[in-house]
Amino acid sequence: MKTTLLAVCGLSPQVITETVYALAQQQRCPACIRIITTRKGRDAILSQLFDDQQGAWFALLQDLNITPEQIDFGPQAVHALTHESGQPIDDIVSEADNTALVSSCLRLAWQIARDEQGAVYYSIAGGRKTMGAALGFAAQAYGRPQDRIFHVLVSPEFENSRNFFYPPTNSVEIELHDAKGQPYRKSTRYAQVQLVALPFFSFRSQLSADLLATPQAPATLLGALVREKSADLIILLREGKLRWKGRELDLPPTQLALYTLLAEIKKDAVCAPDCPGCEVCWPTQAQLLDQQTRLSRIYRDLDPGRDPQEMSSSGIFGLTPDNFHSYRSKLNRKLASGFGTIDAAQLQIARQGQRPNTRYGLKLSRQEMRILR
Numbered sequence: 001m002k003t004t005l006l007a008v009c010g011l012s013p014q015v016i017t018e019t020v021y022a023l024a025q026q027q028r029c030p031a032c033i034r035i036i037t038t039r040k041g042r043d044a045i046l047s048q049l050f051d052d053q054q055g056a057w058f059a060l061l062q063d064l065n066i067t068p069e070q071i072d073f074g075p076q077a078v079h080a081l082t083h084e085s086g087q088p089i090d091d092i093v094s095e096a097d098n099t100a101l102v103s104s105c106l107r108l109a110w111q112i113a114r115d116e117q118g119a120v121y122y123s124i125a126g127g128r129k130t131m132g133a134a135l136g137f138a139a140q141a142y143g144r145p146q147d148r149i150f151h152v153l154v155s156p157e158f159e160n161s162r163n164f165f166y167p168p169t170n171s172v173e174i175e176l177h178d179a180k181g182q183p184y185r186k187s188t189r190y191a192q193v194q195l196v197a198l199p200f201f202s203f204r205s206q207l208s209a210d211l212l213a214t215p216q217a218p219a220t221l222l223g224a225l226v227r228e229k230s231a232d233l234i235i236l237l238r239e240g241k242l243r244w245k246g247r248e249l250d251l252p253p254t255q256l257a258l259y260t261l262l263a264e265i266k267k268d269a270v271c272a273p274d275c276p277g278c279e280v281c282w283p284t285q286a287q288l289l290d291q292q293t294r295l296s297r298i299y300r301d302l303d304p305g306r307d308p309q310e311m312s313s314s315g316i317f318g319l320t321p322d323n324f325h326s327y328r329s330k331l332n333r334k335l336a337s338g339f340g341t342i343d344a345a346q347l348q349i350a351r352q353g354q355r356p357n358t359r360y361g362l363k364l365s366r367q368e369m370r371i372l373r
Contacts, residue, residue, distance in 0.1 A: 001117060001118060001119055002032065002117070003031055003119045003120070004030060004032040004033070004115075005019065005020070005023070005032070005123060006034050006036070006108060006112060006121070006123070006135070007019060007122070007123035007124075007135075008037065008105070008124065008126050009037040009041050009045065009126035009127055010037065010038070010127035010128060010131065011040060011041055011044050012126065012162075013041075013044050013045045013048045013049050013165075014161075014162075014164060014165045015126035015152065016033070016035065016126070017049070017056050017060045018165065019123045019195070020071075021064075021167070021193055022150075022152050022194065022195035023195060024066075025193075029064070029071070030121060031070075032071070032072040032077075033071060033072065034077050034108060035078045036079050036101070036104050036105060036131070036135070037078060037079070037080060037126075037127065038080060038081055038088075038089050038091055038092070038127075039080045039081070039088035040090050040091065041080070041127070042080040045078050046078070048165075050074065050075055059165070059168065060165065060166055063166075079108065081100050081101055081104055082100065083096060083097075083100055089101075091128075092127075092130055092131060098134070101130065101131060101134045102134045102137065102218055103215075105135045105137070105138040106137075106141060106142070106215050106217075106221075108138075109135075109138035109139065109141065110141075110142050110214075113142045113147070116144075119144075119146040119147055119148070120139075120147040121147070122135055122136070122138070122139040122143070122148065122150065123135075123150050123152070124149060124150070124198075125151050125152045136200065137218065139200055140200055140203060141202075141207075141216075141221050142212075143200065143202035144204065147202075149197070149198045150195055150196065150197055150198065151196045152194070152196070153193070153194040153195075153196055154192070154193050154194075155190065155192045158176065158186075158188070158191040160177075161174060161175075161176050163176075164188065164191065166193060167189065167191045167192075167193060168188060172187070173185045173186065173187050173188075203221075203225060206224070206225055208224065211224055217341065218340075219336070219337060219338055219339055219340035219341075219343075220340030220341045220342055222247075223247075223339055223342055223343045231244060232368055233263075233347060233364055233368060233369045234370045234372060235256070235259070235260055235369070235370065235371045235372065236248075237260065237302060237372065238372070238373065240256055241256075242259075242335075242347075244343065244347065245339075249335070251331070251334060253299060253303060254299070254315065254327055255331040255334065257295060257316055258327050259349065259362075260298050260371060261291060261295050262349060262361055263369050264294070264298075264371065265281060265283060265361070266281045266361060266362050266364075266366050267366040269366070273366070273367065275365075276363075277350075277363070279359070281361055281366075282359035283361070284358065284359050284360075285321055285324060285360065288360065289319055289324070292318070292319055295316065295319060296316070299316050299317070301373065331349060332348040332349060335347050335348050336348075346364065347362070347363075347364070348363075349361070349362065
């Protein structure tokens with residue numbers, strides 16, 4: 001069975017050689033390796049592991065009596081994270097960075113797991129804690145019975161040494177530092193590298209074939225696990241959020257005010273209880289703009305302590321066709337990000353009909369929505 005090591009790595013490429021060394025000691029040496037890291041992490045890997053065929057990776061292969069051709073691993077296998085714009089990510093320090101990280105972990109895990117005859121070893125030992133957590137989630141989403149999550153444990157005195165990559169066959173003395181930062185030397189024969197298999201629950205079997213056909217966003221995967229026959233959407237005005245199927249999503253006041261307005265219109269409408277959307281409960285854009293006073297009132301209720309004179313006469317207080325479409329687009333993207341694409345299709349501000357008679361509204365029935373003030 002072909003095994004692939006999928007690992008996260010920060011600025012310490014040592015975790016890669018340590019993991020492969022530990023796997024080899026258990027006769028589990030992978031046939032393929034793929035690494036998820038940052039731009040700075042990739043630079044560190046290339047310089048320390050692959051430098052002119054003299055890096056630590058080649059030293060490890062020689063000690064393990066393995067040729068480079070036996071393991072599919074090289075610079076092309078090191079995936080440096082980028083944003084959707086293509087901008088490289090140097091470190092995981094923001095929500096956008098973390099979103100790109102999770103997306104990359106899910107995409108690679110999904111891709112590798114398509115080989116039903118292979119096994120995936122997920123190594124969560126490298127990089128920031130959020131990197132290991134992201135890869136662990138990918139394993140939960142796409143892991144099969146033959147897959148494993150591993151963590152590698154290294155003797156504390158060697159763990160943070162830039163000079164230690166694995167215990168070489170011929171021991172050498174390397175410089176270490178004590179608790180006070182003072183340097184001292186110690187032989188690598190005292191180093192211990194242990195591989196720990198971590199239990200994990202995979203929910204892959206609970207995903208439909210459609211969801212397994214392509215990589216999915218985290219919210220979509222989690223939303224697919226919810227099996228309620230019905231659910232109520234709760235708009236929590238004081239808390240500034242939506243609650244749906246036990247999950248909550250914070251919304252900016254402008255988006256929440258617009259969403260609440262459409263919910264009020266739907267709940268107040270005198271039409272059939274299960275109406276899919278008529279002229280009464282789905283207003284046109286012009287009719288929505290005529291609701292400016294009501295919309296402003298909802299927005300002020302979200303921030304009752306603020307002086308009305310401080311509030312601008314533009315934006316949500318002066319709704320126009322342009323900013324309506326902007327608010328709607330941003331809100332629908334937020335719903336997809338927070339609740340997943342499947343549930344977002346039920347919750348979004350939808351539209352129907354052709355211009356100039358396009359109407360906008362919520363698909364949920366009035367009985368499925370509650371507004372708590």
